[in-house]
Amino acid sequence: MNVNQSGLCINGVFRPGAAGRKIVQINPATEAAFAEVECAEVGDAAEAIEGASKAFEGGWRDLAPGRRAEVLFQIARLIREHVNPLAEMECRNIGKPIGDARDEVLLGARVFEYYAGGIGRFYGQTIPVAKGGFDFTWHQPMGVVAAIVPWNFPFPIACWKAAPALAAGNAVVLKPASQSPLTALALGKLALEAGLPSGVLQVLPGAGREIGEVLVTHPLVRKVSFTGSTEVGVRIMGLASSGLKRVSLELGGKSPNIIFGDSDVDKAAAGSPMSVFANTGQDCCARSRIYVERSVFDRFVEQFVAASRALVVGDPSEEKTQVGPLVSAGQRTISETFLEESSRMGRKLVCGGDRPFSKGFYLRPAVLVGVEPEDRVWREEVFGPVVCIRPFDDEAEMLREVNASPYGLSGSIWTRDLDRALRVSRLVESGVLSVNSHSSVHVEAPFGGFKMSGIGRDLGMHALEGYTELKNVFIAQN
Ligand code: NAD
Numbered sequence: 001m002n003v004n005q006s007g008l009c010i011n012g013v014f015r016p017g018a019a020g021r022k023i024v025q026i027n028p029a030t031e032a033a034f035a036e037v038e039c040a041e042v043g044d045a046a047e048a049i050e051g052a053s054k055a056f057e058g059g060w061r062d063l064a065p066g067r068r069a070e071v072l073f074q075i076a077r078l079i080r081e082h083v084n085p086l087a088e089m090e091c092r093n094i095g096k097p098i099g100d101a102r103d104e105v106l107l108g109a110r111v112f113e114y115y116a117g118g119i120g121r122f123y124g125q126t127i128p129v130a131k132g133g134f135d136f137t138w139h140q141p142m143g144v145v146a147a148i149v150p151w152n153f154p155f156p157i158a159c160w161k162a163a164p165a166l167a168a169g170n171a172v173v174l175k176p177a178s179q180s181p182l183t184a185l186a187l188g189k190l191a192l193e194a195g196l197p198s199g200v201l202q203v204l205p206g207a208g209r210e211i212g213e214v215l216v217t218h219p220l221v222r223k224v225s226f227t228g229s230t231e232v233g234v235r236i237m238g239l240a241s242s243g244l245k246r247v248s249l250e251l252g253g254k255s256p257n258i259i260f261g262d263s264d265v266d267k268a269a270a271g272s273p274m275s276v277f278a279n280t281g282q283d284c285c286a287r288s289r290i291y292v293e294r295s296v297f298d299r300f301v302e303q304f305v306a307a308s309r310a311l312v313v314g315d316p317s318e319e320k321t322q323v324g325p326l327v328s329a330g331q332r333t334i335s336e337t338f339l340e341e342s343s344r345m346g347r348k349l350v351c352g353g354d355r356p357f358s359k360g361f362y363l364r365p366a367v368l369v370g371v372e373p374e375d376r377v378w379r380e381e382v383f384g385p386v387v388c389i390r391p392f393d394d395e396a397e398m399l400r401e402v403n404a405s406p407y408g409l410s411g412s413i414w415t416r417d418l419d420r421a422l423r424v425s426r427l428v429e430s431g432v433l434s435v436n437s438h439s440s441v442h443v444e445a446p447f448g449g450f451k452m453s454g455i456g457r458d459l460g461m462h463a464l465e466g467y468t469e470l471k472n473v474f475i476a477q478n
Contacts, residue, residue: 001078001193003085006037008044008205009188011051012198018043023178023205028095028325029316029360035093037181040206045173045214048202052144052171053220055199061141061169065119072116072167074194075187079109079159082190086155088317089182094151095324095361096279097316107443108159108187114443115167115464122168122464127472134475139468141169142222142246146215148208148236149184150228151177151327152282152383157458158184160443161225162191162201164463173202173221175212177228179327181205208232216240223467226250227284230381230407230452237455248456248466250284250448252381253409256402257287258424261295263414263436269303273311275412275438277365280326281335281385284453285410285432285440289378290389291398297391301369304389305351308365313356325361326384332361335384338377339366347371352385373401381407395424403429408450410440431457 007014021039026032040048060068079086087101096104124137147161158174165172176184181203188203204211212232216224216239226236227250240247257275259268275287292300316324326332339353353366365385371378378388392398402411408430415421421435431449432440441447446457456466 001082001189003082003089003186003189004182005185005189006035007185008038008040008048009185009201009203010044010048011055011202012192014185014189017041017206023181025093025182026328027092028327031329031359031361035182037185037205040204040211042210042214045204045206045211046218048173048204049144049215049218049220051199052173052202055197056141056143056171060171060197060200063169065167065169068167068169069116069119071195072112072163075191075196076109076112076116078190078194079105079112079187082186083109086183086186089186090155090180091316093182094154094180094327095316097321097324099319100279104153104156105183107156110443111156111159111459112163115163118461118464119167122461129474131474133477136473138471138473139168139464140471142467142469143170144221145170145172145223145225145467146221147172147174148212148215148224148226148228149174149176151180152279152284154180155183155187157227158187160458160463161227162187165223165225165467166196166200168464168467170223170467171200171202173204173215175204175206175208175215178205178207213239216245217243219243221245223247225466227458233454246466248448248458249454250456250458251409251452251454252383252407253284253286253449253453254289254379254381254405254407255285255287255410255412255430256428257290257412257438258398258402258414259290259292259296259300260413260415260417260420261293262416263296264416265296265300266303267436268414269300270307271438272304273308273365274322276387277308277311277323277385280323280363281365282327282331282383286383287410287412287438288382288387290387291392291402292389294391294393301350301389305367308367309351311365313362313364323365323385326363327361329361331384332363335363335366335382335386338382338384338386339368342368342371342375342377345375347375347377379405395420399424399427403427406452409453412438
């Protein structure tokens with residue numbers, strides 16, 4: 001099957017947008033345009049939402065969970081069958097290293113499998129109410145869910161919103177970012193091929209400010225599931241409030257990586273570069289501020305820098321590449337601006353920060369030391385390959401500084417002391433943490449942020465709660 005699609009996926013048909021506008025796709029590794037997709041207009045978005053609502057009421061909502069699961073398993077099977085074309089598509093579209101792209105496609109398949117299996121285990125309760133009788137709860141689908149996703153992990157995030165929403169019986173209108181619509185359209189195609197009824201999954205590339213806001217405000221949309229920047233998340237929450245729409249928001253981060261003196265410093269230093277430079281730093285979970293206990297600071301920095309220098313930066317279509325280009329020239333400029341500002345302030349760039357090739361939006365992983373807590377680069381999300389490392393002396397003071405961030409998405413703690421691991425895990429204000437590891441995302445576990453990093457949880461059985469309303473039914477007994 002050819003998974004390349006350029007039309008809007010509305011009511012089972014891939015078709016041009018009403019105004020004939022196109023979104024040009026640029027390969028970040030070559031800076032060359034290589035594809036065009038249709039750009040949805042306001043009218044297209046309204047048609048997609050109305051079609052999704054009809055598909056919801058016309059059968060998907062009422063289909064037995066086991067039948068919905070069969071379709072989801074089928075989607076997963078087709079994703080697995082098409083892992084290579086999908087990975088190549090993502091690699092070309094956003095410069096993602098091909099090995100990572102393949103892993104992310106397979107993650108998407110696992111997400112569909114998880115929710116296909118999970119929906120039959122998403123139990124309600126029977127409640128012994130004081131009045132007697134029989135009282136029970138039902139998880140019911142909401143209706144049309146708008147899933148608005150970013151460009152940094154386009155395929156897995158589209159899957160981890162669509163799969164639980166569909167498993168629970170909702171219809172989904174998926175809006176990919178303009179920079180990365182190709183695998184979302186391919187998912188629309190695979191879902192139709194798998195037997196998902198027309199209209200149950202609509203895919204609409206288009207401008208966030210235009211059709212994104214139609215999705216957020218349209219009266220037929222019951223839930224907005226958004227992953228993207230905190231700035232847009234705040235705007236979406238405001239817009240959704242007048243209709244009291246349910247929202248879940250997965251937003252930005254500035255995650256800490258905390259290295260205690262009693263940890264396996266060699267292991268922490270060897271693994272930490274990819275906890276911030278993977279996906280060229282364009283990762284909401286990037287551990288971009290590293291706190292190292294002073295007793296091991298020099299040793300850690302030396303090893304971290306050596307491991308960062310050894311990363312293979314290059315053509316994302318080559319298997320050996322670990323760090324590809326940034327998604328766009330603009331995204332690279334943001335990182336370079338942070339680095340220029342740090343240089344003006346006399347901060348020390350220990351390695352990287354230069355452009356290794358004349359073509360492509362590449363930037364070599366940059367390591368800064370000597371930064372101060374008030375520096376913008378230490379406080380703000382860079383969303384590029386830039387990390388800062390600072391020493392700390394006192395655990396409590398370090399934790400105060402960690403928690404002073406408005407963000408609270410992810411983070412790592414490196415220590416051999418179990419008491420400390422548990423104490424610090426409890427005190428760090430973030431939704432996801434790993435100890436002696438940098439793993440943030442598990443299909444089976446909840447993922448999301450505290451504070452300005454978001455509201456609600458993706459993944460795990462928790463996500464199903466976010467795509468359902470809880471109904472209580474009481475049956476009187478004579
Ligand atoms: P973005 O907020 O600019 O865009 C995300 C999506 O929202 C895109 O589809 C965009 O078209 C749409 N959009 C933009 N303006 C809109 C509006 N006014 N109304 C409705 N939709 C609108 O973010 P981005 O640049 O694509 O992604 C980078 C950001 O995403 C970073 O801040 C990153 O930390 C965050 N992110 C968070 C997570 C997480 O799970 N917490 C995961 C990945 C990325």
